[in-house]
Structure formats: C-alpha cells, structure tokens
Amino acid sequence: MPLLSCEESINNAPIIKLSNGEQCIPQHYFRYKHTLNSVQEIVCDINYCPRYPVFVCQQGDNIYIQIGIVGRDNYAKNTLIPQQKIVYGRKWRIEPELPTSEIIQTIFLAIKKAREHEIRELFRLSTNGKLSTPFNNHHDLPLMAKHSTLLQIEPSEGDIANYQILLQGLLNLVRYDNAALAFKNIEQRNNGQWLIDIKIVPSQLTTLPELEDIEITLLISVLSVNEIYLNLMDEFIGLSDQHINENFSYKGFKRFSKAVSIVGLAKLLSQTRGESEDVIAFESCFKMHNDEIDKTRVPTLDESALSNKIKSSLIKFGELTGIVPIEAL
Numbered sequence: 446m447p448l449l450s451c452e453e454s455i456n457n458a459p460i461i462k463l464s465n466g467e468q469c470i471p472q473h474y475f476r477y478k479h480t481l482n483s484v485q486e487i488v489c490d491i492n493y494c495p496r497y498p499v500f501v502c503q504q505g506d507n508i509y510i511q512i513g514i515v516g517r518d519n520y521a522k523n524t525l526i527p528q529q530k531i532v533y534g535r536k537w538r539i540e541p542e543l544p545t546s547e548i549i550q551t552i553f554l555a556i557k558k559a560r561e562h563e564i565r566e567l568f569r570l571s572t573n574g575k576l577s578t579p580f581n582n583h584h585d586l587p588l589m590a591k592h593s594t595l596l597q598i599e600p601s602e603g604d605i606a607n608y609q610i611l612l613q614g615l616l617n618l619v620r621y622d623n624a625a626l627a628f629k630n631i632e633q634r635n636n637g638q639w640l641i642d643i644k645i646v647p648s649q650l651t652t653l654p655e656l657e658d659i660e661i662t663l664l665i666s667v668l669s670v671n672e673i674y675l676n677l678m679d680e681f682i683g684l685s686d687q688h689i690n691e692n693f694s695y696k697g698f699k700r701f702s703k704a705v706s707i708v709g710l711a712k713l714l715s716q717t718r719g720e721s722e723d724v725i726a727f728e729s730c731f732k733m734h735n736d737e738i739d740k741t742r743v744p745t746l747d748e749s750a751l752s753n754k755i756k757s758s759l760i761k762f763g764e765l766t767g768i769v770p771i772e773a774l
Contacts (some may be wrong), residue, residue, distance in 0.1 A: 450480075451479045453477075454476075455476055458731075463713070463717075464716060472545060473544070477543060484539055490695055493693045496514065497556050497560065499513075510552055511534060511535070512555050516530065517530065542738050553701065560689065564681055565578070566580075568681065569619070579674075598671055609628075615670060616643065622653045622656060623647075624648060626644070641665065643660065643677075689701075743769075745771045746770045
C-alpha cells in the first residue's frame with residue numbers, strides 16, 4: 446500500500462511476509478511527521494454519518510480534530526418543529542509524530558464521545574411535573590460537591606416490593622430521544638441478579654437509528670430506582686457505541702465491527718510482530734526511535750500544589766522505570 450506523504454519507514458525496517466503471500470512494512474516501523482494536509486487526507490478516507498462531520502484545523506503549530514454534531518436543538522422550547530442545529534465537540538490535539546492508525550482511532554473515539562454527549566441529553570426524566578436531563582454533561586459539579594447531601598439516595602429507593610407494577614411506572618417517567626419505554630418481563634437469576642426486558646417504542650420525533658424495532662435487557666444487582674435508571678443510561682450508551690462500531694470505516698474497512706475476526710486479528714498481529722532474524726536485529730534501532738518519541742510526551746513538574754501532590758503520589762511506588770516527569774528548572 447502506498448505511503449502517505451507524512452509517513453516514512455525507519456532505516457532497515459524489516460519486511461514482513463503475511464499468510465496470504467503479500468509483503469509489508471508494519472506501521473509501527475514508520476516515522477511520522479503529520480501536517481494539516483496529511484490529517485485531512487486521512488479524514489477524507491473515514492466514513493461514519495453525515496450528522497458527525499470531522500473537522501481538521503490548526504492553531505499555531507497545533508493540529509486538532511473536532512467533531513460537529515448536526516441535529517435538533519435538545520433544549521428547544523417547541524419540540525414539534527424539528528429545528529436542525531450544528532454544535533461542536535471538544536478539540537482533540539494531534540501530535541505530528543502520532544501513527545496514522547492512532548489518528549484514525551482518535552477520530553473514532555472523538556465521534557463516540559461527541560455522540561455520547563448528545564445522547565445523554567436525550568434521556569429525559571419527569572420529576573415534580575417537570576422534565577430534566579439528569580445524565581447531561583453540563584451540571585455544576587462544584588455546586589454539587591458543596592451541596593452533596595441533596596443528592597443522597599433516599600431510603601424509599603431501596604428494594605422495590607411490587608416491582609412489576611412499579612417498573613412500568615418508573616419507565617413511564619422516561620423519554621429517550623422522544624421514544625417511550627414499555628416494561629415486558631422481569632426474571633431473577635440463581636445468583637440473585639435481575640433481568641428486565643424493555644421494549645423501546647419510537648415516535649415520529651425519534652431520530653437515533655439504533656432505536657428502531659429493538660428490545661433491551663437490563664442486568665441489575667439491586668431492584669432500586671437508581672440502579673434501573675443508571676443501567677438504562679449504560680444500555681443507551683452501549684447501543685450508541687455499537688452503532689458507531691458497525692458503521693465507522695476507514696477506506697471501507699470497518700475495523701471495530703463484530704464481523705472482524707478476533708482470531709484472524711490475533712494471527713495478523715503475531716505476523717507483524719514476529720521474531721525473525723531481521724526483526725531481532727532491528728529491535729535496538731526501533732527501541733531508540735520509540736524512546737525519542739516518548740521523550741516528547743514527558744510532562745514537567747514545578748513547585749505548584751498539583752505538582753507536589755503528584756510527586757508525593759508517585760514516590761509511593763518506589764523507583765519507576767520508563768521516563769519519569771521532568772523537574773522544572
């Protein structure tokens with residue numbers, strides 16, 4: 446496969462023969478010097494969903510990627526009119542020395558986190574006649590820390606006695622992406638855990654494709670209000686992650702799909718990291734290359750309160766291998 450303009454194999458890097466007879470130099474034997482153009486070139490070969498465009502930008506010498514999210518305004522007053530809006534996720538810095546494969550995986554993770562940010566706002570819970578989004582990412586954490594007693598679980602949220610009746614009542618208080626939740630079945634396992642089957646009932650305003658014609662099953666240890674809502678959110682995040690796994694591709698290859706053989710992947714990795722004579726002779730040069738890259742990532746400690754906290758924490762581990770943080774002059 447032809448190299449990108451930012452890629453160059455390390456001198457004397459071994460050529461590996463794969464089980465299909467093809468030869469290659471694995472990317473962990475490359476040097477990288479990524480630029481704005483090279484990262485844009487990578488993104489052009491990535492596909493997931495038009496609602497999540499991947500931007501590649503630069504501020505000074507720093508290249509970063511940023512995920513856009515196109516959808517309805519989650520906090521619009523009039524939900525009958527589906528207003529389309531674009532917002533942006535956090536900036537993910539791309540180091541020039543980062544391997545191409547790790548850039549692809551960074552984009553994959555950035556999409557997951559951007560989508561999770563949005564779906565957390567789609568979980569709406571009715572309390573005291575008002576809708577709120579208890580799992581969103583915009584809570585005032587300093588305020589919560591100061592008034593943590595307001596967030597203690599009430600004694601009434603213990604084991605649910607009349608669970609079959611109350612479960613549907615709890616689910617009736619939830620809307621997820623304008624879909625309703627219908628209780629189907631509950632079963633206790635021999636180990637004391639509970640299985641709860643729930644049908645997701647989309648509405649005309651439901652937009653998430655993973656919610657079409659689906660039932661989910663919660664596995665919980667304690668029948669409590671808190672556990673049920675927490676496990677619901679975990680399940681919704683899992684559905685979102687799996688949708689990305691099955692639809693994110695680079696040059697048409699869906700690396701994170703369940704259709705990719707784990708055994709085949711293990712065999713391929715064992716070939717590209719083999720122990721032939723050429724590989725063993727190259728290892729010392731390869732280690733020096735990796736050490737130089739690692740040195741560019743070492744943080745600096747000064748005399749601040751945070752640095753002193755880190756120092757007192759690290760000293761408990763005794764003498765560390767690797768590259769320890771640098772003391773500021």
